Amino acid sequence: MGEESAFFKELKGSAPFFLMAGPNVIQSEEHCLKMCRQIKAVTGTRDDSLGIKLVFKSSFDKANRTNASSFRGPGMEEGLRVLKKVKDTFDVPIITDIHESWQAEKVAEVADILQIPAFLCRQTDLLTAAAKTGKVIQIKKGQFCAASVMRNSTDKCRAAGNPNVLCCERGTMFGYSDLVVDPRNFVLMRDAGVPITADVTHALQQPAGRALEGGGVASGGLRELIPAVARTAVAVGCQGIFMEVHDDPTSSPVDGPTQWPLRHLRRLLVELIAIAKATRGNEEWDIDLSPIGNDFDPQAEV
Numbered sequence: 678m679g680e681e682s683a684f685f686k687e688l689k690g691s692a693p694f695f696l697m698a699g700p701n702v703i704q705s706e707e708h709c710l711k712m713c714r715q716i717k718a719v720t721g722t723r724d725d726s727l728g729i730k731l732v733f734k735s736s737f738d739k740a741n742r743t744n745a746s747s748f749r750g751p752g753m754e755e756g757l758r759v760l761k762k763v764k765d766t767f768d769v770p771i772i773t774d775i776h777e778s779w780q781a782e783k784v785a786e787v788a789d790i791l792q793i794p795a796f797l798c799r800q801t802d803l804l805t806a807a808a809k810t811g812k813v814i815q816i817k818k819g820q821f822c823a824a825s826v827m828r829n830s831t832d833k834c835r836a837a838g839n840p841n842v843l844c845c846e847r848g849t850m851f852g853y854s855d856l857v858v859d860p861r862n863f864v865l866m867r868d869a870g871v872p873i874t875a876d877v878t879h880a881l882q883q884p885a886g887r888a889l890e891g892g893g894v895a896s897g898g899l900r901e902l903i904p905a906v907a908r909t910a911v912a913v914g915c916q917g918i919f920m921e922v923h924d925d926p927t928s929s930p931v932d933g934p935t936q937w938p939l940r941h942l943r944r945l946l947v948e949l950i951a952i953a954k955a956t957r958g959n960e961e962w963d964i965d966l967s968p969i970g971n972d973f974d975p976q977a978e979v
């Protein structure tokens with residue numbers, strides 16, 4: 678198996694966590710540049726910024742949505758051009774998703790993290806092709822998968838020589854058109870032996886759960902609960918937070934209901950940093966089950 682890359686080690690070592698953030702889909706070069714500039718002003722290196730490691734996120738193709746006429750994005754070639762521009766302008770690493778094995782090498786020329794979408798998390802050929810690029814791979818846990826499956830998916834990357842893997846929780850299918858976030862997964866997924874990340878925006882999606890005026894459906898979501906899931910994730914020691922952020926979520930062509938408003942980004946991150954610093958969420962408890970003697974003094978323990 679190959680060595681861990683310097684970038685992967687940097688992500689692993691990011692305290693209190695690293696942030697993957699950006700608009701759901703690439704709307705235009707101008708919009709991506711604006712979003713990255715403003716997010717980086719919050720996280721980055723200015724005197725008043727928070728000093729969190731940022732990876733910029735956006736997708737070039739949103740296919741396979743329930744609604745066939747849903748906005749797809751600019752496609753791979755144009756999308757990679759925009760992402761490269763963002764990367765060069767702001768000196769920020771990039772994460773974007775791939776859907777086909779043949780895209781892996783091409784996308785790896787620009788992206789620092791290749792994301793495997795949740796629906797494709799078990800696809801062996803896709804995982805292998807992604808892993809062979811040597812880039813960091815983020816595998817989203819399928820909405821239909823047990824936490825334990827992520828170990829098998831991670832092993833597929835390792836078998837292809839790449840130990841640079843992140844596993845991401847994004848909610849579990851819960852009946853029709855709804856997801857539930859099971860906080861146990863943030864801990865159980867550690868069995869894969871890699872850093873755990875939390876997609877705190879898609880986790881609040883209600884797939885095809887929103888009725889459109891005049892008929893039709895789109896993805897709904899519970900934006901007001903994003904902070905609750907994000908607080909939980911950092912409290913239990915997730916090492917990366919993935920968050921779709923938009924300057925005007927109601928105008929976003931896709932997934933508006935689950936993008937976090939840019940104007941509230943700073944306030945949420947300030948809180949998450951404080952929570953992450955207050956807990957020891959990454960440490961396992963070694964619970965002592967020996968009986969307590971009569972001389973146990975609970976006050977002395979605090």
Ligand SMILES: *[C@@H]1O[C@H](CO)[C@@H](O)[C@H](O)[C@H]1NC(C)=O
Pocket residue numbers: 738739740741776777
């Ligand atoms: C849509 O799903 C098909 C079948 O799994 C896959 O081949 C294709 O790459 C997907 N496209 C996107 C953009 O997700």
Ligand SMILES: *[C@@H]1O[C@H](CO)[C@@H](O)[C@H](O)[C@H]1NC(C)=O
Pocket residue numbers: 828829
């Ligand atoms: C998944 O991985 C676990 C742990 O390595 C292993 O015990 C199990 O057999 C694997 N499952 C399958 C279906 O390969």
Ligand SMILES: *[C@@H]1O[C@H](CO)[C@@H](O)[C@H](O)[C@H]1NC(C)=O
Pocket residue numbers: 744745746747889891892893894895
């Ligand atoms: C698909 O999306 C379009 C554009 O948002 C909308 O006008 C249409 O009603 C939707 N169709 C269905 C079947 O949901």
